[in-house]
Amino acid sequence: MALAALSGTATRRRDHAGGMSAFERSRRRLYLPFVVPALLLHLVFVIGPTAAALWISFHRWDGVSPMEWTGLDNYTALLEDSTFRTALVNTLVILVVAGLAIFVISFVLTMIVRELRWKSFVRSVLFFPHIVSAIVLSIVWGFIFQHNGVVNTILDRLFGAEPIPWLNADNLFVMILIGTVWLSTGLYVTIIMAGVDRIPQYFYDDAQLAGASAFQRLRHVTLPLSWDVISVAAIFWTISSLKIFEFIYAFGGTTNDLPPPGVWNSALFVYGESFGGRSPSYLFGYASASAILMLGLFAFLVVGLRRLMRRDPIEF
Numbered sequence: 001m002a003l004a005a006l007s008g009t010a011t012r013r014r015d016h017a018g019g020m021s022a023f024e025r026s027r028r029r030l031y032l033p034f035v036v037p038a039l040l041l042h043l044v045f046v047i048g049p050t051a052a053a054l055w056i057s058f059h060r061w062d063g064v065s066p067m068e069w070t071g072l073d074n075y076t077a078l079l080e081d082s083t084f085r086t087a088l089v090n091t092l093v094i095l096v097v098a099g100l101a102i103f104v105i106s107f108v109l110t111m112i113v114r115e116l117r118w119k120s121f122v123r124s125v126l127f128f129p130h131i132v133s134a135i136v137l138s139i140v141w142g143f144i145f146q147h148n149g150v151v152n153t154i155l156d157r158l159f160g161a162e163p164i165p166w167l168n169a170d171n172l173f174v175m176i177l178i179g180t181v182w183l184s185t186g187l188y189v190t191i192i193m194a195g196v197d198r199i200p201q202y203f204y205d206d207a208q209l210a211g212a213s214a215f216q217r218l219r220h221v222t223l224p225l226s227w228d229v230i231s232v233a234a235i236f237w238t239i240s241s242l243k244i245f246e247f248i249y250a251f252g253g254t255t256n257d258l259p260p261p262g263v264w265n266s267a268l269f270v271y272g273e274s275f276g277g278r279s280p281s282y283l284f285g286y287a288s289a290s291a292i293l294m295l296g297l298f299a300f301l302v303v304g305l306r307r308l309m310r311r312d313p314i315e316f
Contacts, residue, residue, distance in 0.1 A: 050295070057289035062282040074289035083261045083278070084290060087269035090173065091294070094265060095241040095301075098180045102237065103230075105181065106188040110196055111218070113189070123193065126186035134183065138250035141179045142167065173263045176248055183247060184240075188233055195229025196222060224314060231309040235302055242298045243267055266294040 057074055059067040078084045109126065113119045129137055144150045145166035155161040166175055199222065207217045223230075245267040248259060258264075258272055272278055273287035 053288040054292055056285050057292050059285045060283075061285045063284050067285075070285065074286050075293070077286065078290055078293060083264065084269060086262060087264040087266050087290075088294075088297075090264060091242065091266045094177065094180060094244060095238060098177050098184070099234075099237050099241065101177075101181045102184050102188050103192075103234070105185050106192050109185070109189050110193045111222075114193060114196060123186075123190060126189050128186065129183050130187045134246035135250045137183060138179070138247050141175075141182075141247075141251055145175060169260060169262065172260070176251060176263060179247060179251060180244060184237070188237070191229060191233045191236075192226065195226035199225045224311075227309075227311050227314075231306070231311075234309060235305055238298065238302055238305055242294060245271065266290065270294075 056067070058069060058071060060070050060074075061067045113122050113126070116122055142149075147163050147165065149166075151166065152163040155164070165171065203221050203225065204217055207221050212220065244265060248263065248265060248268055249271070251259075258268065261272075261278075264272065270287045270291050273283045273290065276282055
């Protein structure tokens, strides 16, 4: 037995000398059947299309004719395109303004709902807009705020007020912002509540015994102990805000037309350039260049946000 033990020890030492134990090698082999399919799907549906878009962005192409190499012409033209600049600004406004509103409202609702007896039901009601098609919700949103819609009818009955043109060109983007907040708040209430609910109650009890006010408990207990969940939610929103399309497309547009360019965001700009929203039509190279620029900008924002929100993990 002593020889067997010595032999086993020598084998383990040889494994460690090679940089990996036998157990670690077997565990890595076990990972492969699960990891490889996901990597292949990611390569085919994410990396591949991104690389193709990058290649197309250096060409003039209508989707049918042979590609014509243009180098950086599409990128330089974008910098002089006022509609692209508007779409960029609108995208950043959605990211910052709607994002701040979503997180403030979500946190307030989380603090209120978690104290209710029927919090599961209330949370489901808040989450409901997120599971319904954005197209359907855009129709509902338009019905509520149209000239003879629900809001103007209520204002007329209560105050005799003249109908407010909520959906005219001047107010349309503001209504899109408000609708985006309405659509997204339920999801972030659910995410933040999941982080807050895992905090042990005795942290709050100890803070209350120490004389901490409700605001102090929020600042020194709730926020630090749920910060990892909040940071993940913030990064998720940053990525999601770049891809908002259906609600703006259906709410701001008509049956045959896109919304006015003044309310376009990056996703609508790519769609409009690709499928004939502007003249000339079907500029796939130009649209791909705008998508690549937006991708680079938001990748920079995500990396910066991760660094900004990084905190040492708190174990409890």
